[in-house]
Amino acid sequence: MNFSPALEARISKILGNYPEDRKRSAVIPLLLFIQDEVGAVTKEVVDEVSHRTGTPRVQVDEVVGFYSMLHRKPIGKYHVQVCTNVSCMLVGGTELYHHAAKKLGIGHKETAADGVFSLEEVECMGACSWAPAVQINYDFHHKVTPEKLDQLLDSLRKIQ
Amino acid sequence: MLYNQPSPHETRVLTRRFGLPNSASIDTYLASDGYKAFLKAMQMAPDEIVGEVKTSALRGRGGAGFPTGMKWSFVPRNSPKPKYIVVNADESEPATCKDRVLMEEDPHGLIEGTMIAARAIGSEKGYIYIRGEYRYLIDHMDRAIDEAYARGWLGKNIQGTGMNFDLSTHTGAGAYECGEESALLESLEGKRGNPRLKPPFPATHGVYQCPTVVNNVETFYAVPHIINMGGQAFADLGTPKNGGTRMFCLSGHINNPGVFELKMGANLLWMIDAVGGGLRSGRKLKAVIPGGSSCPILRADECDLAMDYDTVAKAGSMLGSGGVVIMDDTTDMVAVGLRIMSFYAHESCGWCIPCREGTTWLKKMLWRMNNGEGRKQDIDLINELSKNMLGRTFCALGDAAAMPTISLVEKFRDEFEAKVRPVMVPVSGPDQLVAIS
Ligand SMILES: Cc1cc2nc3c(=O)[nH]c(=O)nc-3n(C[C@H](O)[C@H](O)[C@H](O)COP(=O)(O)O)c2cc1C
Numbered sequence A: 001m002n003f004s005p006a007l008e009a010r011i012s013k014i015l016g017n018y019p020e021d022r023k024r025s026a027v028i029p030l031l032l033f034i035q036d037e038v039g040a041v042t043k044e045v046v047d048e049v050s051h052r053t054g055t056p057r058v059q060v061d062e063v064v065g066f067y068s069m070l071h072r073k074p075i076g077k078y079h080v081q082v083c084t085n086v087s088c089m090l091v092g093g094t095e096l097y098h099h100a101a102k103k104l105g106i107g108h109k110e111t112a113a114d115g116v117f118s119l120e121e122v123e124c125m126g127a128c129s130w131a132p133a134v135q136i137n138y139d140f141h142h143k144v145t146p147e148k149l150d151q152l153l154d155s156l157r158k159i160q
Numbered sequence B: 001m002l003y004n005q006p007s008p009h010e011t012r013v014l015t016r017r018f019g020l021p022n023s024a025s026i027d028t029y030l031a032s033d034g035y036k037a038f039l040k041a042m043q044m045a046p047d048e049i050v051g052e053v054k055t056s057a058l059r060g061r062g063g064a065g066f067p068t069g070m071k072w073s074f075v076p077r078n079s080p081k082p083k084y085i086v087v088n089a090d091e092s093e094p095a096t097c098k099d100r101v102l103m104e105e106d107p108h109g110l111i112e113g114t115m116i117a118a119r120a121i122g123s124e125k126g127y128i129y130i131r132g133e134y135r136y137l138i139d140h141m142d143r144a145i146d147e148a149y150a151r152g153w154l155g156k157n158i159q160g161t162g163m164n165f166d167l168s169t170h171t172g173a174g175a176y177e178c179g180e181e182s183a184l185l186e187s188l189e190g191k192r193g194n195p196r197l198k199p200p201f202p203a204t205h206g207v208y209q210c211p212t213v214v215n216n217v218e219t220f221y222a223v224p225h226i227i228n229m230g231g232q233a234f235a236d237l238g239t240p241k242n243g244g245t246r247m248f249c250l251s252g253h254i255n256n257p258g259v260f261e262l263k264m265g266a267n268l269l270w271m272i273d274a275v276g277g278g279l280r281s282g283r284k285l286k287a288v289i290p291g292g293s294s295c296p297i298l299r300a301d302e303c304d305l306a307m308d309y310d311t312v313a314k315a316g317s318m319l320g321s322g323g324v325v326i327m328d329d330t331t332d333m334v335a336v337g338l339r340i341m342s343f344y345a346h347e348s349c350g351w352c353i354p355c356r357e358g359t360t361w362l363k364k365m366l367w368r369m370n371n372g373e374g375r376k377q378d379i380d381l382i383n384e385l386s387k388n389m390l391g392r393t394f395c396a397l398g399d400a401a402a403m404p405t406i407s408l409v410e411k412f413r414d415e416f417e418a419k420v421r422p423v424m425v426p427v428s429g430p431d432q433l434v435a436i437s
């Protein structure tokens, strides 16, 4: 597979981080960074990572199911992740998640038909003191109210 | 960027560079005594460094509170194998959000901490294992690491001292279990994040079966300050055997939640009132989770205590990861129990049966209970099942799920009872049922 120059540079840097006979260590970082560019961990991605790290295909394949951020099917352009773990729950995280589901018309781990948004109810993301927290792709949003979320989602829909 | 206002009650040691203009840059770092501790450590024998860390009474900030100096002393320095430094930046214990702030504000502080640890154990290679969700921090730490290489603070013959040390970031991809150190090492080797059987411990058999020191981010941050101020001065900031300051992450029903650096041993009620701005108006304190969701919960009447490892342990809980969750009298404890168990059931790696099955059954029972479908005997069953999980799982995730649950059932039993489905019996007259419990 061919990737962007930035990703290629990242991949070679990552591969350089581990001893010669330990390139399997690069499997998870490569899967995640490649998924970010390609959109999903497809069969081709697994083959590519297997090839580049010299790791048997089955050993690459078996980690995909383990890590919650890796997915075999594409998700929305904007992946909306609402935390409902305890610190967030205490200050409205659960209501916020339900609000997002209603607004987007999709449920947990679902992607809207137009592919713009997907939704996930997630575990603690390390923003507990600024709860309730939402992550859209990799961007953190703190102290999110339903109104703030509406504005955020509306503005993302406009620019997509 | 700081996400909350600092508090005047903070003791700024680890956070002393917070808020400086460009606090993340190497120039700011060097201009504020940065990398000075490393140069000092290079004048010290490795044993002296370990000794200073022992004197400091620094205990691991990741959760278990193991004495850091002692952990370092377990590394066989004369082993012919390469030795590794691993930073646990997985930060996934619910209620914990401190490592993120530290790395964001002062990335070079972490680098310097790893360099000194490397000098102490004779390592030439380190990895910072950062959870995948913290993508911006991976880029941020990579930038700082590049800066350090460019200025000769990493790599070969650092600043002419003869020491070599390479450091790189490594990303996880979403798994709480990878915060457990042996699962983290598996993940670092490119595998599923299942824990390893211990012993052997990472100190002798870590990454690639080589001697390895694994410490939490905050633990490494303390190291340069210990070297600079001396172990005793650091120890004196805290309470006996509990040295230094601690990053506390206050969350929940308070007016001023945030991450604050306070002296180890600060009083919990004072923390809630003076630092956290007190409870929301008109509300009373009901309970506190003192150190992340794996810790037994404290009832309000148990909260007048010093927040250090030993005092909190004596009160039946743990200082844990520093995530302090404050709950007022509106909190539904059954709902809290369910949410906590849902997390552990989701995150159990599936490796051992008591944890995989136990968390799943407990979640189902708690769900029924929370939805008014539980039976009275389920309350004891939840308690018993949790107790049967304690100490019988491969790693401490099973304990982490069981401990808060036991405490919730035992301390707030009335709330569980109030949610039990009433048992209906027929009485005289057709189709008549009444509740008897
Ligand atoms: C299920 C589980 C999850 C853990 N998650 C983390 C974590 O996210 N971050 C962390 O530093 N330690 C975590 N730990 C503790 C580590 O296993 C280990 O004790 C710690 O990294 C040691 O560093 P310290 O001595 O500096 O605390 C976890 C432990 C368990 C059992």
Ligand code: FES
Pocket (backbone or CB within 6 Å): A083, A084, A085, A086, A087, A088, A089, A123, A124, A125, A126, A127, A128, A131, A133, B094, B095, B096
């Ligand atoms: S509990 Fe929601 S971010 Fe930690």
